[in-house]
Amino acid sequence: MEVFTSIPSLRFFLNQQRSNGKSIGLVPTMGALHQGHISLLDKANSENNISVCSIFVNPTQFNNPEDLAKYPRTLEADLDLLKAANCSVVFAPTAEEMYPESPVMTFNFGLLETVMEGASRPGHFNGVGIIVSKLFNIIQPDKAYFGQKDLQQVSVIKRLVTDLSFSLDLVICPTVREISGLAMSSRNQRLSEEEKATASHIYRILSFAKEKILGGGSIELARREAVDQFSAIPEFTMDYFEIVDLNTLLPLANLKPDGTNAICVAAFLGPVRLIDNVIF
Ligand code: PAF
Numbered sequence: 703m704e705v706f707t708s709i710p711s712l713r714f715f716l717n718q719q720r721s722n723g724k725s726i727g728l729v730p731t732m733g734a735l736h737q738g739h740i741s742l743l744d745k746a747n748s749e750n751n752i753s754v755c756s757i758f759v760n761p762t763q764f765n766n767p768e769d770l771a772k773y774p775r776t777l778e779a780d781l782d783l784l785k786a787a788n789c790s791v792v793f794a795p796t797a798e799e800m801y802p803e804s805p806v807m808t809f810n811f812g813l814l815e816t817v818m819e820g821a822s823r824p825g826h827f828n829g830v831g832i833i834v835s836k837l838f839n840i841i842q843p844d845k846a847y848f849g850q851k852d853l854q855q856v857s858v859i860k861r862l863v864t865d866l867s868f869s870l871d872l873v874i875c876p877t878v879r880e881i882s883g884l885a886m887s888s889r890n891q892r893l894s895e896e897e898k899a900t901a902s903h904i905y906r907i908l909s910f911a912k913e914k915i916l917g918g919g920s921i922e923l924a925r926r927e928a929v930d931q932f933s934a935i936p937e938f939t940m941d942y943f944e945i946v947d948l949n950t951l952l953p954l955a956n957l958k959p960d961g962t963n964a965i966c967v968a969a970f971l972g973p974v975r976l977i978d979n980v981i982f
Contacts, residue, residue: 703785705792709840712793716754716841724751727873728843730834733757733794734774734888738878740787742847745875747788754841755784756793758800763829769975774891793841805832811858817951818966819854819977822941827858834859838868846870851877851885853966853979857951877978879905885978892974900937901971907931908965908980911945915957916982921945932969941968941975948981 706712716726727746731739739755746753757780764770777794784792809831814820820827838846848856856874863872878886883905884898893901907928914924925945932940947954948962957963966979 703781703789703792705781705794707793707795707799709795709799712791713840715791716752719752720842725844726750726752726754726841728837728841728846728870729753729755730837730846730848731755731757732759732773732888733780734776734891735780735783736878736886736888736890738849738851738886740783741878742849742875743784743787743789745873746845746847747790749845749873750843752790753788754791754793754843755789756795756837756841758793758795758833760800760829760833761797762801762805762832763826765823765825768973772892772973774888776891793837800833800836807832809862811861814854814857814861814951817854817946818942818944819968822968827855830855830858831862834862835866835868838863838870843870845873847873847875849877850874850981851887851978853948853964853981854951857948883909885976887976889974889976893971897937897971897974900935901976903931903935903938904967904969904976904978905980908967908978911965912980912982915945915963921954921956928965932967937971939970941970943967 727750729742729746743753743755759773759775761770809828811827815827848859860872882902884902890898911924911928915921929943932938945954945965946952948964954963964979964981968975968977
């Protein structure tokens with residue numbers, strides 16, 4: 703496994719690989735890796751000659767300085783995990799390498815960023831747009847792998863690829879869950895075992911709402927009952943609970959028959975903000 707921290711040396715290496723006809727799969731991460739990331743890497747390994755995992759806690763996508771400071775950083779353990787998972791290349795740059803100057807460009811993803819994560823975390827998707835564009839330009843992957851857990855991020859990145867004509871395929875992979883149903887997330891590292899047990903109610907309540915709707919219940923009633931269930935667990939502070947059209951991310955009035963319905967939730971468990979979703 704090759705580890706690069708500088709952009710020119712990574713570019714030089716990947717250009718050589720490309721000229722030898724090797725295909726490149728990119729798994730962008732912010733580190734604190736877990737089995738969800740490894741599932742993306744496994745997929746990248748199975749579909750490309752070279753897998754590149756980037757590890758960079760991107761400051762421009764954090765609107766809360768405390769969240770950035772507390773974001774788990776576990777580079778040594780990440781490298782061990784990636785080596786064991788047969789990752790070909792790790793790109794772990796410093797902030798100075800990625801941002802020699804603060805970017806002046808801004809991204810505006812229109813309606814896609816006015817709801818849910820976009821509304822709760824102003825500037826977040828601008829930062830995601832910047833860093834993902836930079837990674838795509840530096841690495842020039844044939845395919846890039848993202849997890850469905852970040853549903854709104856997936857919508858934004860699809861739009862980024864379309865609008866800027868990036869020449870790559872996006873591969874969106876299912877959310878990997880603990881046996882309890884808790885979606886794997888780097889932020890789970892900040893939870894105690896007891897808090898993880900509480901956090902598993904997120905998926906239980908999402909599944910409850912989904913089953914209610916699929917069983918013919920009204921969307922508004924399912925939403926209200928789900929929100930009530932969250933309110934009954936005092937450890938949670940709800941940020942949003944939205945039942946949306948997967949294509950527009952706007953609230954859904956009626957169930958669509960084509961599987962493009964999604965329920966998205968963000969909730970604080972103490973200081974830790976967790977998100978999850980189900981698509982049906
Ligand atoms: O999903 C993440 O971990 C990050 O938002 C990403 C895509 C690596 C950009 O920093």
